[in-house]
Amino acid sequence: MELRAVHKVYHRGSQAVQALDGVSIRFVKGTFTAIMGPSGSGKSTLLHCAAGLDEPSSGQIFVVGEEISGMDEHRRTALRRDRVGFVFQAFNLVASLTAAQNVELPLRFAGRRPDPAEVIRALAAVGLGERTAHRPSELSGGQQQRVALARALITRPDVLFADEPTGALDTQTSREVLALLRLLVDQQAQTILMVTHDPVAASYADVVIFLKDGRIADRMELDQADGSKPSRIAAQMARLEA
Incomplete structure (x- = not known):
């Protein structure tokens, strides 16, 4: 996917706030990209525009070669349903439904009859093959986020967008979810764009x-074998916030 000279301006009363100022970037298929920056830097706006949740003020956005900027809401909704997946800090599970029923929701919204075996495979892929009949209240926070991840992946999206997906989790659970995202990239060539x-x-x-x-x-290429990655990233963030 790609953004070309994307601007986003929000109007608050008589004031115009420029959230994105001519952003151009290409996200290579089968790669994992993290978006960082100080508060108010435009991270979430970039993700929301790239995912078709918000429309840019100007510029072009392409998802799998299809330009989504300028689409009407009906076509954008169809694209979000069929081509992209979402995982947020809030798990957004339906409390009255089981894990399997929550995972089925995107398929039902698309008018497709869920294949029970496919739903079980999706939950097994995130380590919850034995929890298909459990409701959210019977699952830990990390397990609920795994259900949300399985739900996002059930439609086999071209791009998975994640907005602070580990923000509500403890350290150990966060690392388990992040390792799972990394595995999706390495083993299934999933394209992931994550704000954190x-x-x-x-x-x-x-x-x-x-x-x-x-x-x-700035842009920082990472070697997964490099143990100094977090400290280098933190140092760059500190420079930006100075």
């Missing part, structure tokens, strides 16, 4: 894009 404020979370990515004032301030 956590240098440890970002260290699981192939590349970190740093934003400041709505612009790309």
